[in-house]
Structure formats: structure tokens, C-alpha cells
Amino acid sequence: MKLxxxxxxxxPPDNKQWSSxxxxxxxxxxxxxxxxxxxxxxxxxxxxxxxGQHVAKGQEIGSAKGFVSVPVHAPTSGEIVAVESRPHxxxxxLPAVVIKPDGEDRWSAELQPADPSDLxxxxxxxxxxxxxVVGMGGAAxxxxxxxxxxxxxxxxTLIFNGVECEPYLTADHRMMLEEPERILRGVALLxxxxxxxxxxxxxxxxxPDVIDLLEKECAGTPVExxxxxxxxxxxxxxxxxxxxxxxxxxxxxxxxxIGVAVHNVATAAAVTDAVIHGRPxxxxxxxxxxxxxxxxxxxxxxxxxxxxxxxxxxxxxxxEPGKIILGGPMMGFTQLGFDVPSTRGTSGLLLLRSExxxxxxxxxxxxxxxxVQACPIHLLPATIAAYARRDLLAETEEYCAMDCIECGSCSxxxxxxxxxxxxxxxxxxxxxxxxxxx
Amino acid sequence: MHAVFYSLLPACGxxxxxxxxxxxxxxxxxxxxxxxxxxxxxRLMGQPVTIVxxxxxxxxxxxALNLPPTSPWWLxxxxxxxxxxxxxQVYGGLGSNPFNPALVARVVLLISFxxxxxxxxxxxxxxxxxxxxxxxxxxxxxxxxxxxxGKMPVDMQGSMSEYFFGNMAGSIGEISALALxxxxxYLFYKRILTWHIPVAFIGTVVLLSGLFWLVNPGKYPDxxxxxxxxxLILGAFFMATDMVxxxxxxxxxxxxxxxxxxLTVLIRLFGGYPEGVSFAILxxxxxxxxxxxxxxPKTFGALSQRGTQ
Ligand code: SF4
Ligand code: SF4
Numbered sequence: 001m002k003l004x005x006x007x008x009x010x011x012p013p014d015n016k017q018w019s020s021x022x023x024x025x026x027x028x029x030x031x032x033x034x035x036x037x038x039x040x041x042x043x044x045x046x047x048x049x050x051x052g053q054h055v056a057k058g059q060e061i062g063s064a065k066g067f068v069s070v071p072v073h074a075p076t077s078g079e080i081v082a083v084e085s086r087p088h089x090x091x092x093x094l095p096a097v098v099i100k101p102d103g104e105d106r107w108s109a110e111l112q113p114a115d116p117s118d119l120x121x122x123x124x125x126x127x128x129x130x131x132x133v134v135g136m137g138g139a140a141x142x143x144x145x146x147x148x149x150x151x152x153x154x155x156x157t158l159i160f161n162g163v164e165c166e167p168y169l170t171a172d173h174r175m176m177l178e179e180p181e182r183i184l185r186g187v188a189l190l191x192x193x194x195x196x197x198x199x200x201x202x203x204x205x206x207x208p209d210v211i212d213l214l215e216k217e218c219a220g221t222p223v224e225x226x227x228x229x230x231x232x233x234x235x236x237x238x239x240x241x242x243x244x245x246x247x248x249x250x251x252x253x254x255x256x257x258i259g260v261a262v263h264n265v266a267t268a269a270a271v272t273d274a275v276i277h278g279r280p281x282x283x284x285x286x287x288x289x290x291x292x293x294x295x296x297x298x299x300x301x302x303x304x305x306x307x308x309x310x311x312x313x314x315x316x317x318x319x320e321p322g323k324i325i326l327g328g329p330m331m332g333f334t335q336l337g338f339d340v341p342s343t344r345g346t347s348g349l350l351l352l353r354s355e356x357x358x359x360x361x362x363x364x365x366x367x368x369x370x371x372v373q374a375c376p377i378h379l380l381p382a383t384i385a386a387y388a389r390r391d392l393l394a395e396t397e398e399y400c401a402m403d404c405i406e407c408g409s410c411s412x413x414x415x416x417x418x419x420x421x422x423x424x425x426x427x428x429x430x431x432x433x434x435x436x437x438x
Numbered sequence: 439m440h441a442v443f444y445s446l447l448p449a450c451g452x453x454x455x456x457x458x459x460x461x462x463x464x465x466x467x468x469x470x471x472x473x474x475x476x477x478x479x480x481r482l483m484g485q486p487v488t489i490v491x492x493x494x495x496x497x498x499x500x501x502a503l504n505l506p507p508t509s510p511w512w513l514x515x516x517x518x519x520x521x522x523x524x525x526x527q528v529y530g531g532l533g534s535n536p537f538n539p540a541l542v543a544r545v546v547l548l549i550s551f552x553x554x555x556x557x558x559x560x561x562x563x564x565x566x567x568x569x570x571x572x573x574x575x576x577x578x579x580x581x582x583x584x585x586x587x588g589k590m591p592v593d594m595q596g597s598m599s600e601y602f603f604g605n606m607a608g609s610i611g612e613i614s615a616l617a618l619x620x621x622x623x624y625l626f627y628k629r630i631l632t633w634h635i636p637v638a639f640i641g642t643v644v645l646l647s648g649l650f651w652l653v654n655p656g657k658y659p660d661x662x663x664x665x666x667x668x669x670l671i672l673g674a675f676f677m678a679t680d681m682v683x684x685x686x687x688x689x690x691x692x693x694x695x696x697x698x699x700x701l702t703v704l705i706r707l708f709g710g711y712p713e714g715v716s717f718a719i720l721x722x723x724x725x726x727x728x729x730x731x732x733x734x735p736k737t738f739g740a741l742s743q744r745g746t747q
Contacts (some may be wrong), residue, residue: 399734
């Protein structure tokens with residue numbers, strides 16, 4: 001059978017062999033946690049603890065501000081040693097709560113498990129909000145907002161994203177393999193919340209072990225496991241929806257406009273923890289990998305663990321890395337050092353050697369159209385980038401720059417090594433800035 | 439770029455086999471001439487010299503393949519200078535030229551030096567010891583006859599299999615369909631070529647010339663003749679597919695190829711010149727920005743294509 005997919009896309013080497021066979025390990029506690037108050041799309045939370053105060057594991061340390069915001073919780077029990085700006089993965093210093101663990105790792109007594117059959121939909125959404133659950137695939141959009149679509153937008157199809165199409169990353173793979181129960185309970189809860197008719201878990205065909213396991217686990221349930229063609233960016237929301245349903249999310253619109261909602265499999269697991277166990281989102285699975293780390297691993301890390309600690313736990317560096325990336329090589333965020341903490345969106349820490357990132361000098365565009373064929377949004381990346389670089393913003397927008405999902409496929413295939421996605425990203429930011437000012 | 443170079447080697451080999459040292463001389467002068475012109479232009483403009491990227495060398499080989507094997511050295515050299523200086527560097531170098539540089543040079547030469555550019559010779563395969571004797575190309579032979587008598591010539595010199603292997607008069611690179619197809623197959627294999635332009639181009643020529651042939655086989659040659667003689671295969675696979683001067687979208691490429699085919703047949707059958715491939719491609723090069731504008735792919739999720747203007 002021909003596997004489903006979308007049009008466009010690329011086939012980068014997947015490099016998952018470094019860590020795909022490694023079982024998840026619990027990462028030991030670091031000497032200090034740096035928990036950023038801004039970890040999600042929307043308003044950052046506000047610190048609600050003071051220096052010197054003792055907190056229990058899972059206790060709220062930052063409260064949500066507004067609807068599109070979520071609270072932040074203590075990753076372990078310990079003492080608050082600072083509330084101050086610290087280097088953040090987004091590139092600047094941002095407010096964070098610094099905690100010194102007391103070593104007891106004691107849960108807050110207020111967090112109690114619940115029987116989901118006693119809970120209404122609204123109760124569940126509220127529990128998810130209180131637990132600070134956000135999209136774990138990288139976007140970090142508050143889950144409770146996605147779970148409360150306006151009544152006229154009926155969600156008929158609920159898709160779970162187990163694609164993990166970014167090269168190197170294996171965190172979702174290992175989680176699906178080792179903790180299917182945790183994910184599937186969340187899947188059932190979310191199906192109940194949305195009242196969706198169709199539930200699909202999409203997995204790339206390069207994870208046959210996961211597909212076999214989930215098919216066995218889901219036998220007799222309405223949950224469908226769909227093997228998808230291996231292609232980047234298969235896991236991008238719009239491309240996943242196109243592969244599963246054949247529908248296209250309208251330009252400038254949201255999945256709910258065509259009756260679809262997409263959640264990451266790791267988000268489903270976090271929903272299970274929140275609704276059934278009453279536990280907030282304070283940990284996640286993260287792949288520490290790449291040729292510059294001695295021992296690649298899949299780690300269960302607490303949110304706020306400094307990257308330097310992750311490096312130590314994985315046996316240290318083989319050599320000084322040429323590039324430090326949070327997330328995958330295609331869409332991850334490049335970091336300047338190891339002093340930043342992990343956040344809820346940290347699916348991986350990738351350490352590349354200088355020789356892996358040696359840049360070819362940029363040449364002129366030879367109009368080879370490889371970027372056009374690769375673009376999953378069917379844009380003309382060469383044209384948009386050329387306009388954006390000349391600050392011709394009207395033309396940049398005219399050629400649909402705002403539809404670009406910044407997947408980087410165009411830059412990846414360009415034989416002239418033109419930084420296309422970087423130019424387009426710049427153009428998008430300039431267009432938004434201009435709109436805001438006018 | 440190097441793959442394109444290798445893909446042209448069989449055609450060069452066949453040319454040297456049939457036309458001997460004169461073809462080799464044209465190939466060498468054109469290639470070196472293009473490299474030198476590129477270096478001089480870039481030096482004069484104070485830019486880094488990029489002749490190692492291979493693009494000027496390929497222009498040189500393509501130019502040579504489009505010239506008669508008996509071209510005098512000054513004609514070839516002039517062609518190289520025109521191709522690189524006027525066809526490419528004045529527009530800003532690699533990637534910015536609207537027209538295929540080798541074809542610009544060929545057409546300028548054809549118009550300025552019609553005698554030298556249309557002096558063709560009978561192949562004299564290596565080892566036969568024959569001298570190159572002047573003759574007409576099959577297309578020229580047909581055109582002359584039609585112009586004079588309004589009918590197909592009674593006995594054409596060549597047979598279809600001779601045309602296929604390259605035993606006919608013509609420019610250096612257009613004579614052997616077999617060698618060109620071998621090179622093209624290699625480029626397909628290396629995924630440098632896509633099928634869209636060549637198939638649309640050749641398909642249109644075969645269909646349209648077939649129609650005319652069916653209507654009046656006494657006057658119009660059959661499609662196979664069109665296919666194997668003249669520069670169609672060289673043009674469709676190696677000239678029209680130049681990425682810089684052809685559209686970027688699949689729809690655009692199909693339109694471009696079809697346009698090339700249409701113009702080629704019209705020029706061959708009704709124009710003043712016996713061969714129309716170069717003119718057709720250049721005309722379509724000029725239409726490329728327009729084609730690109732009207733064949734923009736539909737943006738993912740767009741309800742209707744906005745802003746094609
Ligand atoms: S233009 Fe945007 S969406 Fe298209 S390939 Fe480039 S980064 Fe991806
Ligand atoms: S891939 Fe690079 S060289 Fe090719 S058309 Fe796009 S921008 Fe130009």
C-alpha cells in the first residue's frame with residue numbers, strides 16, 4: 001500500500017540511529033534548577049514565590065496571566081534561591097525562578113489523583129490548564145486553549161502527532177514504545193473532551209516497532225494508527241493533516257476551521273498526568289544526541305534543568321561543539337552556550353561538530369527550482385527571499401511569505417547555499433512589525 | 439555542473455568521429471574562449487573570478503555544439519565573447535541572464551555571418567581519409583526544395599538510421615540523437631533534468647508536424663524526420679532546460695516546452711530559416727518571467743490564487 005503523505009518535502013539523513021535503541025533514563029537532579037516563567041506562546045506567567053521560600057515538587061511558582069497563559073510549577077522540592085532574569089533559549093535573558101533542590105523530591109500534598117468518570121469536560125480542561133500543559137512538539141501553545149474551540153467549530157477528527165520527522169530526535173519514538181499506556185489514556189481523554197468521531201495516531205513508517213505496538217494496544221478501540229511516508233516535514237501540523245485527511249488548512253486559518261485538532265503524543269501523556277494523577281507538567285522526554293556528545297541518550301528531564309547538566313549526564317563532550325541546538329537540526333533553536341535551561345518545548349539537545357556545520361559559501365541563485373519543489377506550502381522560496389532581502393515587503397507578502405511554516409526545506413536543498421528560510425523569516429518579521437506600527 | 443559536462447561528452451565524441459580535428463578545434467576554442475571572457479569580465483568588474491564553477495565551460499561546449507564543424511577560429515572565438523560578455527555578464531553573471539548565452543551567440547552569429555554559419559559539410563568519419571565536403575543539412579535540403587518546387591525533395595540523402603547515429607550534415611552537437619539521448623539519460627539519472635520541458639517540447643513538435651504531414655505528405659516531412667534532424671534533441675534536452683532561463687514551476691515548464699515546440703514547427707515550416715529551435719527557445723526565454731508570474735503554484739490552503747496580478 002502506498003503510504004500517505006503531503007506534496008513537497010525533503011529526505012534529509014535521519015541520524016536517529018545514535019539514540020533510537022536507547023531506553024529512556026531518568027536524569028538525576030541538577031545542583032540548581034532555572035525555571036523560566038516564559039515557556040509557552042502567550043503571556044508569560046508571573047512569579048508567585050519569594051526568595052528563601054521552601055517549595056514542594058509540583059507546587060505553583062508562577063501564575064498564569066490571562067486566558068492564553070499557563071502556570072509554572074516547581075520541578076522538585078527545594079528552596080527558592082533567586083527570582084531574576086537568566087539566559088533563555090529564545091536568545092535573551094528572561095525572568096526565571098531558581099531553585100536549589102533539597103534532595104527529598106517530595107510532591108506537594110495538594111496534588112491528588114482523580115477518577116476521570118467523575119469529571120466533566122470543563123473540569124478536565126481546567127485541570128489541564130492548572131497543570132500547565134502545552135503543546136510538546138515544540139510550539140508550546142497552551143493545550144487548554146486548543147481544547148476549548150468556539151462552539152461553532154466542531155472538531156470531527158482528532159490527530160495525534162507521533163511523526164517525529166526531525167532528524168536525530170527519538171524522544172517521542174521511545175515514549176510511544178515504552179509508555180504507550182500513558183499516551184493512550186490521554187488520547188481517550190482528549191477524544192472525550194472534543195467529542196471527535198475519528199481519532200488517528202500518525203507515525204512515520206520508519207518506526208515499525210511503534211506501529212506494531214500501538215496497533216496491538218489499540219485493537220478493538222476506535223483509535224486508528226496510520227503509518228505515514230518518511231519525509232520531512234511530515235510532522236508539521238498542516239502537512240500531517242493533509243496526509244491524514246486529505247484536507248488543507250486554509251491559508252491564515254487554523255486546523256479547527258476544517259474540523260481538525262492536532263496534539264503531540266507527548267502532550268497526550270501530559271494530559272493523562274494532569275487529569276488522572278493530578279500532576280503538573282514538570283518533566284518531559286528529551287533526546288540528547290549528536291556526534292559531539294559522548295553518550296547519546298533519551299532522558300526524562302525535569303523542566304528547568306540546565307543544558308550543562310544534560311551534557312554531564314551524557315558523558316561529556318567529545319569535542320567543543322560547532323553548534324548547539326535545542327530541538328532538531330531543521331527547526332530547532334541554536335544556542336550560544338550551555339547555561340540556558342530546558343523548557344517544556346525541549347524535545348532534544350543536539351550537539352554537532354564544527355565539521356558537521358561547515359558552511360558552503362553562498363552563490364547566486366541559478367533558478368534550479370529545487371526550493372520550489374521542496375516547499376510543502378507550494379511557495380516560491382527563491383522569489384520571496386529575493387524580495388525580502390531587498391526589503392520589498394509588499395512583494396514579499398504578495399508572494400505569500402506569511403504562509404511559510406519556516407520548515408527550512410528550501411534552504412536545505414538549495415545548491416547555491418542561499419539562506420532562504422532565514423531571509424523569509426526576516427521578511428515575515430518585518431511585515432508584522434510594519435503592520436503593528438501602522 | 440560537472441554532470442552536465444560529462445553528459446555532453448558522448449555528443450562531442452561523435453562529432454569528433456564524424457568531423458575530425460575541425461570539430462575538436464571548435465570545441466576547444468569555444469570552451470577556452472568562454473572561460474577567458476568570463477575571467478576578463480569579472481576581473482574588469484572587480485568581482486571574484488568564478489570560472490571554476492564550470493558554468494562558463496558548459497556555455498562554451500554548448501556553443502560549440504551549436505556551430506558548424508567548419509567554423510573559422512575567429513567566428514568561434516567571437517561567439518564565445520558574445521555568449522559570455524553580452525549573453526551573461528552584462529546582466530550580472532550567473533543566474534541573472536534572461537536568455538540562454540550560447541543561443542544568444544549562435545543567433546547573433548547566424549544573422550551577422552550567414553555564409554559561415556550555414557556552410558555545412560558531409561561527415562567524413564575518422565579513418566576514412568575523406569575531406570570535409572560542403573553540403574546542406576537535411577532540413578536545409580528540404581527547405582530549399584520546398585521553396586523551389588513546393589514539394590518534398592525526391593530523394594533525400596540520408597536515411598533515418600543515419601540521422602539517428604549522426605551520419606548527416608549539421609552543427610557539431612546536433613547530429614547524433616543517440617549520443618545526445620545517452621547524455622540526457624545520465625542527467626535524468628542524476629536528477630538534474632526533469633522530464634517536463636523536453637517532453638512538452640518534443641511532444642508538441644511531433645504532434646504538430648505530424649498533423650501537417652498527415653494533411654500533405656507530399657510537401658511536409660514526417661515527424662521522425664523533424665525529430666532526428668536539426669537541433670531539436672540538442673535544444674530540447676540541453677538548451678531549453680537551462681534552469682536560469684526557464685520557468686520554475688511544473689506548470690510553467692510544461693507551458694514553456696509547448697511554446698518552444700510550437701514556435702519550432704512554425705519557423706521550420708513557414709519561416710525564412712530552415713531551423714527554428716534556437717529562435718524558439720530564445721523567444722520562450724523572453725516569455726519566462728511572464729510564464730512564471732501566471733503559473734505560480736497554488737499556495738497550500740489558499741482558497742483561490744491571490745495576487746497573480
Ligand atoms: S518557504 Fe517556508 S514553508 Fe517553504 S520550504 Fe522554505 S521554510 Fe519551508
Ligand atoms: S534552490 Fe537555491 S538556487 Fe535553486 S532556485 Fe531555489 S534559491 Fe535558487
